Amino acid sequence: MVQPDPIDEHAERSRPAPDRRALAAIGDKVRARLAADPTVYRVPVERAEIFAVGDFLDAHECEHVMRLIDEVARPSDITRDAEPDFRTSYSGDVPQSDPVVRAVERRLYDLLGIDLAWGETVQGQRYTVGQQFKEHCDWFDTTQGYWRAEGQLGGQRSWTAMVYLNTVEAGGVTEFTRLGVTIPPQAGALLLWNNNRPDGRVNWDTLHAALPVERGVKYVITKWFRSRRWGA
Ligand SMILES: O=C(O)CCC(=O)C(=O)O
Numbered sequence: 204m205v206q207p208d209p210i211d212e213h214a215e216r217s218r219p220a221p222d223r224r225a226l227a228a229i230g231d232k233v234r235a236r237l238a239a240d241p242t243v244y245r246v247p248v249e250r251a252e253i254f255a256v257g258d259f260l261d262a263h264e265c266e267h268v269m270r271l272i273d274e275v276a277r278p279s280d281i282t283r284d285a286e287p288d289f290r291t292s293y294s295g296d297v298p299q300s301d302p303v304v305r306a307v308e309r310r311l312y313d314l315l316g317i318d319l320a321w322g323e324t325v326q327g328q329r330y331t332v333g334q335q336f337k338e339h340c341d342w343f344d345t346t347q348g349y350w351r352a353e354g355q356l357g358g359q360r361s362w363t364a365m366v367y368l369n370t371v372e373a374g375g376v377t378e379f380t381r382l383g384v385t386i387p388p389q390a391g392a393l394l395l396w397n398n399n400r401p402d403g404r405v406n407w408d409t410l411h412a413a414l415p416v417e418r419g420v421k422y423v424i425t426k427w428f429r430s431r432r433w434g435a
């Protein structure tokens with residue numbers, strides 16, 4: 204997770220990119236699969252690979268997963284002392300043995316073709332009125348201290364897969380801040396993006412934010428894939 208910075212191409216080329224080749228290969232493979240799938244819509248932007256699939260989950264499945272989130276949600280762990288309202292939602296890992304969670308994972312595997320063992324545990328997140336996740340990247344900043352542990356735990360993040368479980372009355376959109384793209388939550392819709400560029404370097408244009416919910420509540424589940432098998 205990193206703070207926005209102007210893109211300095213020279214600095215980017217000297218930024219360490221430890222899993223670069225693996226990330227480029229994953230990007231190639233997933234890109235080809237998505238392009239061949241008629242259910243996949245590409246968000247029309249050039250500087251990032253962002254896709255959506257409608258009705259990835261049906262209404263009953265969404266309802267079921269929202270109740271799972273209610274059981275596990277605790278204040279989200281990424282809060283910054285300097286910025287206490289950085290990520291104010293509640294989140295938690297949903298039970299991996301749950302049949303609907305397993306179905307979500309199977310569908311993600313069919314869609315992306317990435318070994319599920321390369322993905323982190325599916326996380327649920329709930330935002331009530333005023334709650335948000337400010338602008339950030341999902342990729343890890345490999346110049347930061349936390350990278351040592353994350354690198355050993357599965358390496359850089361490759362793709363993010365997020366499912367909106369409900370349609371929010373007002374607010375709560377996902378905004379790609381550098382691309383001028385906003386995605387309104389729609390029940391059952393999957394949003395997918397490559398956190399890296401085709402060459403396997405991190406993509407600053409994937410900076411995004413979950414804007415505050417204005418009315419109602421917002422539920423999502425997310426699976427973050429890595430460049431290798433995830434876990435100690
Ligand atoms: O809730 C959203 O719209 C985005 C969430 C997000 O960016 C994250 O959990 O990393």
Ligand SMILES: [Fe+2]
Pocket residue numbers: 339340341411
């Ligand atoms: Fe994110």
